[in-house]
Amino acid sequence: MMPAFAPDFHWGVATAGHQVEGDNTDSDIWFLENTTPSLFQERSGPACRNYERWADDLDIVEALGLSAYRFSVEWSRIEPARGEVSPGALDHYERIVDGCLARGLAPLVTFNHFVSPHWFSAAGSWLQGDAAALFADQCARVMDRFGDRIALAVTFNEPNLEQFLHSSGRLPAFVEGIKADMLAAAAARAGTDRYFAGNVIPAALQAEFQEAQTRAHLSAKAAIKSRKGDLPVGLSIAIADEVAVPGGEERRDAKRAVAYDHWLRLASDDDFIGVQNYERIVHGPGGEVVPEGPVNGMGTVIEPDSLAGAVRYAHEVSGVPVLVTEHGIQSDDDTQRAAFTPAALDGLASEIASGVPVLGYCHWTLMDNFEWIFGYGPKLGLFSVDRTTFERTPKPSASVYEEYVRGARSN
Template sequence: MGTAFAVLAPVLIMNLVGIPHAAADVPGLGAGFEFGVAQAGFQSEGYNQDSNYLRYSNEGKLPERVGNSVDFYHQHSGDIQRAEQLGVKIYRLSVEWSRVEPRPGVWDPAGWAFYDTVIKEIVDAGMTPMITLNHWVHPGWEVDRGGWNRPAMADDMITFGDRVVDRYQWAKPIWITFNEPTEYVRRELMYGGLQPQNALRMVDGIIKAHKAIWAHVHAVQPGGQVSSNIAFMPIPGLQPSLEALFPDRMANTLDFIGVDQYYSVSIGDTSVLANGASGEYWKSSQSPESMYYVLRYLAAKYPGKPIRIVENGLVTDPNGHRDDGYDRADHLRDTIYWIQRAKQDGVDVMSYNYWSLTDNYEWGDYAPHYGLYHVDALHDPTLTRYPTDAVAAYRDITAHHGVPVNYRPTRQPVPCSLVTNLDSCTHPAIVK
């Protein structure tokens, strides 16, 4: 998934938001709402080129080596067809910097040809590419130069980003410059790619690169949309501190607010804290109304900005099970219900991406499964894609622009959710 939970010290910040919350009926999301799927190059492609993350994998800093993952590199056509058959209109992917620029200033025609083919197939299937330029991965030669410890790293990222934009602006993509930049910084610190004294240098470099690429997109792709998605951490009061690092400083160059939301926490259930530390996310309970609170919070924090849900999904264990019995289809329908509620209550939410189309390498191992399609990357040499129960559910959702008006979630909201702040205690989400 895009967000691996980090256990950080909570900072309690209570600020109430004032968007109304209760409504009797839940209409569909409307024909203009866009459903999508999401993935990332390093996690799914296989045959990765030298990069910071390939080194972390091969050096034993991660539990399992990435290997060739689910081999999207060769199986992309089938996966794009599966997405098309879901009825989605957005296909999120990333362009791996190391694949197209394996050495400084050397651009690989074969690397470009791969993405040329993939993006054309996405467009031909009637979907809009959502292209991520940096999903936490940068080339090994940048590591050798010092990575984000070096101020000029931002300039190299701008050169790469502008080249990608120039090559694919014809496809009218939605652009994500940096995936979850707070997590990118944290992980570089954790794995030793960034010296602690240079953390703010990396923050400043990411913001510099984002703003420059945003300007370039708007110069060459009129009407283009650019953002950098937020990793929403379910730790009471923490999120405003994280937002101060990136989205608050980028706000005038965010054409929409992109958010990744997965987990929940409440006064009565803090299981995500312990399971986030162990990596066994499937043991954490789920409260899908958390999405409602997150959307409500962001609409109040960034008024006038439309919102795109860049990642959301449900994690299971390697066998596709969860201790709480929550299945993928029910969780998906329940989440869409709460998105519809938020939209009905005035939140300008434009799209929703499911993470992920297939199971893949979850930034360290293959144990967590998030895929609409199950793939056993460790034991099945054919890497066959098997549909989960959520495939049929998603097809029904996209066909009807949401869940029916009379749909009710399979689980009641938990009291006093702390995903955003204490406003859920005073203004709770109510199923009607």
Template sequence: MGRRAAVTALALAASSALVPVRPARAATRAGAAKVPKVPANFMWGVATSGFQAEGSFPDSNWTRYAAQKKPGVTDPYKNSVDFRHHYPEDISRARALGVKVFRTSIEWARVEPKRGRRDPAALAYYDDLVRRIRAAGMRPMLTLDHWVVPGWVVDQGGWTNPRTVGDWLDEAAFVVRRYRGMGVIWITFNEASQYLVREFTDEPLTAAQAATMQAALVKTHRAAYDLIHRLDPGAPVSSNVAYGTILNGFMDGVLFDHVTDKLDFVGVDYYYGASLTNTTATNAATGEPWKVDPEPDGLYYVLRNYQRRLPRLPLYVVENGFPTDNGKARADGYTRSQHLRDHIYWLQRAIGDGVKVVGYNYWSLTDNYEWGGYRPRFGLYTVDALTDPKLTRRPTDAVATYRGIIAGRGVPSGYTPVRKPAWCTVEDPSTCLVPTPTPPAQ
């Protein structure tokens, strides 16, 4: 996950890139229908990423950004939550939830800290990580690039140097060969639009360099899709998109719109919606995501809109989560458990209305380094990374909730969302034409 940082810095005529949304029928609006259970083979999961959680991280673009206190960096990286040494217990925590998918990343900077020199200790760590995920009855979802590249790649110009495309694909081929045949779900680039935004602001890149990076990401994903299918036949491949409310057309235009023929499923990251009466998503762009007023019903419209655009593909919610301010309760009393139940309700509504949703990952299993600080807390398990030397994992209220949701194949049929549906939502303009309905009491 990444804070929706400094999106305005890359607006770049975003208004002309907005994708018109086909109106939905008013009859499908809010909780008027009971929800079906998700399919028995639905892929419940949890997610994390290497740099954000592993700790003891080698030289990379992001260790440099943290050390240099780039825009948005408020806390030192320290050792993050030291997933690299806590992963056996964290995998056990995930298994106890009942999830079937464990998403993480294989970090290029750790595997190949110097050009042509792969670290045996790093490979042993990742080998054991994948082995333990599989032994726990979970399927690995492995991200090849979660915004982090080795320091030597930075020194050669990063994505502005054409050589990086070939270097990235060489590393991808090495990783895929190592873990092929293990049921991996492959993600090439995590949130390519946010990757570009962060490099634009943190490196920083000129507009021309940003355009070069964008073209390189598209070229690399397209090549990686074919490479993965050649090396690991039958393995699904995608790149998860960051849903971006009114800027979503721009977000999709970075990578997604150019690779729809090179996706096996649509991976969607949904955190924040927006409506005529709720523009609080701007707080995410200014580094205070805990101030956003969530719109769980937006997930329903987002899933349905992507299904309409690509009806041949199934959808997977690769990331969805809830930030709190350093673990403190929200002033409005809305809890992590309520947020989770409300979003799963709308996911089930989407399935009931014919959207082919095959999986859902909660972001994240534990709190971690949110691209500059530890204040935004997204974890099912909270960790005081700055103050607790033992990095104790403490369960939030949502641990039992998620376990119950998984066991029950969703929220109960009669569940009434805590958050009422938004009126005049960005996700579907037809909602501006009808009054906001209130889900009936059950």
């Protein structure tokens, strides 16, 4: 029997501006992509041409029978130079919001999905003294334009990403050296003393960035709430399902303390916590335990129940409702995605039945896109994208997700 979800449950897909729009030329990530040396294996270039094709993409989301669309407003387009606001960019994102509403889709807006304006990052990114005020100003101008029509606001996407990667041992040691060289070259090219980006942070500065982004989140939330007090506001974090075999509890708890707990405690004063889950990590007394089984493109064993575990822990610590802002699987084999998604959703339904409040689920992602330092290699989309014509082609997993959602919404 199809599990029952609340009638107002947000069934959606998630995208991010820099990853799909294309030609985000005034952003820090664009600058880093075009710096030598660079961690980025490819340049984003035209991405998926979503900036021009957004209406067609919303038609696809509507045709899937979904009820929500998560996307980011790109600060670098809205304020390409400090104090220079682009009415045309605000018009663009307002059209997307209204396009969502016209198709029965709740607009779930992310105010910072890693990417910031080049001028902001050249001045020190989140470590500059007025960063929180500058971000609050950006949130205010977005809210003043169309904040009355959005359904949920996510201030930051995965501000814990670097902490998560380092504590998981997912980054080879040499990466930190390349990162440092790239950031030094970017600073020299920009004519500044330092250069950072939201998902390119030196390991030694993680604590400072955590403090700075905490301040920025609070300032952004205040700006958003001052415009629409009843708008649900939160942030989203990267979180694996951390489990322990006997003797591994201390190692598991240490990982949680480093990667998640600050943000989950911060979220206790928010309206929800966004959960972004892709894997389970098993801890033993001597280190990570690797179970047997097929693996995803990230190299970890495919475990659909990881979503339920991550959601459960996020709610236990934060005490607030959960919004699954991202969940999916990196794989070139779409049969894995087609089997993985409904199994994970069944597990999520069980958590809801046990009393965990879950506001919605956004699959990552609508279409194969630019996956940051890895370029266009990783595949996580329900649709493939022709890199020459930019035509979208549905994968079998798209129909599987559509069928699941239509069944859940009909109950």
